[in-house]
Amino acid sequence: xxxxxxxxxxxxxxxxxxxxxGILKPWITYICFETCFRCFFWKPCNCLKIExxxxxxxxxxxxxxxxxxxRGVLGKTFRLVGYTIQYGCIAHCAFEYVGGVVMCSGPSMxxxxxxxxxxxxxxxxxxxxxIQRGDIVIAKSPSDPKxxxxxxxxxxxGDKILSSSPSVFFKSHSYxxxxxxxxxxxxxxxxxxxxxxxxxxxxxxxxxxxFKIWPLSxxxxxxxxxxxxxxxxx
Amino acid sequence: MALSxxxxxxxxxxxxxxxFVAVPVAVTFLDRVACVARVEGASMQPSLNPGGSQSSDVVxxxxxxxxxxxVQRGDIVSLVSPKNPEQKIIKRVIxxxxxxxxxxxxxxxxxxxxxxxxxxxxxxxxxxxxxxxxGPVSLGLLHGHATHILWPPERWQKLESVLPPERLPIQxxxxxxxxxx
Numbered sequence: 001x002x003x004x005x006x007x008x009x010x011x012x013x014x015x016x017x018x019x020x021x022g023i024l025k026p027w028i029t030y031i032c033f034e035t036c037f038r039c040f041f042w043k044p045c046n047c048l049k050i051e052x053x054x055x056x057x058x059x060x061x062x063x064x065x066x067x068x069x070x071r072g073v074l075g076k077t078f079r080l081v082g083y084t085i086q087y088g089c090i091a092h093c094a095f096e097y098v099g100g101v102v103m104c105s106g107p108s109m110x111x112x113x114x115x116x117x118x119x120x121x122x123x124x125x126x127x128x129x130x131i132q133r134g135d136i137v138i139a140k141s142p143s144d145p146k147x148x149x150x151x152x153x154x155x156x157x158g159d160k161i162l163s164s165s166p167s168v169f170f171k172s173h174s175y176x177x178x179x180x181x182x183x184x185x186x187x188x189x190x191x192x193x194x195x196x197x198x199x200x201x202x203x204x205x206x207x208x209x210x211f212k213i214w215p216l217s218x219x220x221x222x223x224x225x226x227x228x229x230x231x232x233x234x
Numbered sequence: 235m236a237l238s239x240x241x242x243x244x245x246x247x248x249x250x251x252x253x254f255v256a257v258p259v260a261v262t263f264l265d266r267v268a269c270v271a272r273v274e275g276a277s278m279q280p281s282l283n284p285g286g287s288q289s290s291d292v293v294x295x296x297x298x299x300x301x302x303x304x305v306q307r308g309d310i311v312s313l314v315s316p317k318n319p320e321q322k323i324i325k326r327v328i329x330x331x332x333x334x335x336x337x338x339x340x341x342x343x344x345x346x347x348x349x350x351x352x353x354x355x356x357x358x359x360x361x362x363x364x365x366x367x368x369g370p371v372s373l374g375l376l377h378g379h380a381t382h383i384l385w386p387p388e389r390w391q392k393l394e395s396v397l398p399p400e401r402l403p404i405q406x407x408x409x410x411x412x413x414x415x
Contacts, residue, residue: 089258096265129320140374143350145303179317203314204374 099123099207102138104150108185108193112136112223113150118214121207131208134225139183140204142197148206151183151193152225163195186226267298270384271312273324277356277363281310281393282324292385295378303373305352308397310380316368322377325354325364328397332407339366355401
């Protein structure tokens with residue numbers, strides 16, 4: 001079945017130059033002379049005028065050729081897998097380097113963050129080492145690397161920290177070692193934090209929480225610590 | 235003229251499309267699957283960098299193997315330094331959680347490795363900044379498992395997970411569970 005070109009389009013075949021008007025033979029690859037792209041019969045060609053003509057005259061035959069050839073089931077599966085990988089990678093880059101939405105559970109950060117609140121966490125501060133005293137951070141748990149903890153930074157490296165419980169008479173101070181931070185929950189009575197497992201290495205911090213999304217009654221930036229007395233002056 | 239302008243725009247579109255596909259895929263691969271790193275320092279001699287500063291070994295770090303934080307005694311692993319989060323260190327795993335080991339130069343003679351932590355040491359004792367200085371490290375700091383040396387070509391090899399016999403734990407978690415003293 002031959003296809004006729006009636007517009008002026010320069011095509012080159014392997015054995016010579018073919019200039020329209022002329023006849024395109026089926027199953028032979030032509031190269032658009034101007035742009036050097038291959039023109040297959042079943043692939044949209046850069047010579048738009050040829051595609052138009054062929055589409056118009058051989059509509060039905062063209063469609064079935066599309067369906068049975070490269071656009072077959074195999075092509076669809078490959079394309080689906082390709083898109084999944086591509087969007088999965090973009091999602092990974094976004095969560096790892098920009099930020100994401102997190103749901104917090106547990107009572108250790110009340111009243112600032114209640115159980116099952118949804119907050120927004122950003123990871124840029126961690127990468128640029130911009131975590132400050134008073135920030136609420138998400139970190140990997142030191143005793144279980146697969147779970148995350150959500151606490152406030154009370155002291156950075158070198159700070160003097162009150163490491164004993166407030167009820168004890170003889171207070172003991174200690175200094176936060178280099179490369180570590182001291183984390184405490186806002187709900188001091190009901191929080192397992194650095195007072196229990198010691199200072200946490202900076203490398204375990206995953207991101208900083210700065211905005212609450214749910215519940216809507218509490219929408220907005222997060223409050224400062226209700227335990228201001230825990231922060232030391234130096 | 236009109237045709238050549240269209241060609242430039244088409245190439246630009248193709249480049250943008252390729253860029254937004256290639257960069258996230260490459261970044262994800264290097265973060266999650268495997269990457270390559272140059273080893274510096276003498277703390278892992280003679281296994282790594284036997285030539286000192288003349289030739290640094292380049293190792294293949296496998297992130298996929300440690301995605302569930304599963305390591306064995308004797309593995310050479312890279313981790314984020316607990317003393318300096320901007321730096322990564324490469325050491326050998328000596329003990330896992332629950333093991334009791336005899337330390338070399340630590341303030342306590344015997345240490346029981348807490349839950350979720352490991353004890354790492356460099357092969358070159360005395361010239362290594364490892365758990366004998368900063369204590370057990372949390373598994374969350376684990377970065378990758380060094381499996382092969384890739385450069386220089388005369389040192390191509392698979393790195394074996396071998397624990398020197400004098401560094402075996404005195405009592406390990408499995409011993410406790412099976413009831414031996």
